Amino acid sequence: MASRCRIVVGIPTRGRAPILRETLTELARQTRLADEIIICGAEAIDSEGIAEAFPAVTVLTSAPGASTQRNAIIKAAAEADILIFFDDDFLADSAYLAAIESHMTSNPRLMVATGLVLADGIGGPGLSPAEGRAILAAAGTVTDGTKPTFSGYGCNMAVRMAPMREHAIRFDDRLPLYSWQEDVDLSRRLAVFGDVAKLEAARGVHLGVKRGRGSGVKLGYSQVANPLYLVSKRAGYPMFRALEHIARNMAKNLARAGWPEPYVDRRGRLRGNLLALRDLAAGRMTPERVLEL
Structure with a gap:
């Protein structure tokens, strides 16, 4: 049986506090709860109401930009064994964290794990939280397959922290604002030390909310x-x-x-x-x- 490790969930966010609350609500339903949840916005309004509704969540602010905010989360998650990044509009299936823990503790070569996205609103007008939850509820039987993949998908991406600490690996701060392709860059730098894989049992829905996106x-x-x-x-x-x-x-x-x-x-x-x-x-x-x- 795989041993338990310290799992931290990190969520960079900007201008979408109502959607962030929906994502945090789903995280509270995990069969394996996160040991800590850290969110990072660029200003106070990004996390409006979060401290009151979710008092156990750690709230940070940093300069804006997906890479910069993700790096602030990495710094705050100094004791984590596994750090899972979610977008603020990703609804995770209740077994998501358990699947990540099972695979990453039993396979020490697994450096980056990304889940199975059941539906992705980013390619369309976006999905509502109700639509996302309906998709999760109708998803059916969970399979536990894995397959190699070129990179993690930043909306749901777990990284092993030991090599990141040892080799001072961070997201590239030279990729500002939306930080297009920062997830691929980090994945390929970690791939030097082991495997990058997609886990079918780590399922979720990316709502693809359009509010808060840049020009x-x-x-x-x-x-x-x-x-x-x-x-x-x-x-x-x-x-x-x-x-x-x-x-x-x-x-x-x-x-x-x-x-x-x-x-x-x-x-x-x-x-x-x-x-x-x-x-x-x-x-x-x-x-x-x-x-x-």
Whole structure:
């Protein structure tokens, strides 16, 4: 039987306190409760009402940006064996933490584990908490399979803390704001020490809530700048993946620019893509340039 370890759940958040409360409510229903839950916003309004409704939750603030806020959580989780990052709109199945603990304690080579996303609202208008809970309730029999995967998915991603402490591995603070691809970068740096896997028993629903997300122009810039920057680090992010990623996103933005979805700023994203290519040609493209747009 796998031994018990210290599991901390970390949730970076920005501008979505009502949704965050729904996520914390689901975490209270875990069959294996977290030893600590840490949330990190950028200002007080990001965690409005959380301390009163969930007094055991640790509330932090840091400079804004997904990487920066995740790193603040890592610093605060100094005693954790496993740190599980959830987006503030990820509803975890009640057995999620138990599945992570079982696999990561029984397999010491497992560095990063990501769960099975039963539904992902990020590709559409988003899901309501009620819809997310209905999907979880109707999910049926749990299987316990695992399969290798290239990276964790930042909305639900467990990392083993020992190698992160030993090698001072953190999310890259040079990826500002939405920090596009920061989950892939961290996964590939940890993959040097072991395995990255998807666990079918760790299930959940990513609501994909649109409130609180940044500008389309900035995201579009990051869709080009961040993958190319990560390639330049030579830390496990391959060029073929960057080029495929950029081409896929630019093609989608271009194809939908004339008839955009009401919940996606396709024209803004395409403009950001083109600005990044212009800066690339001029030799001045960096992830941080989004802060000037």
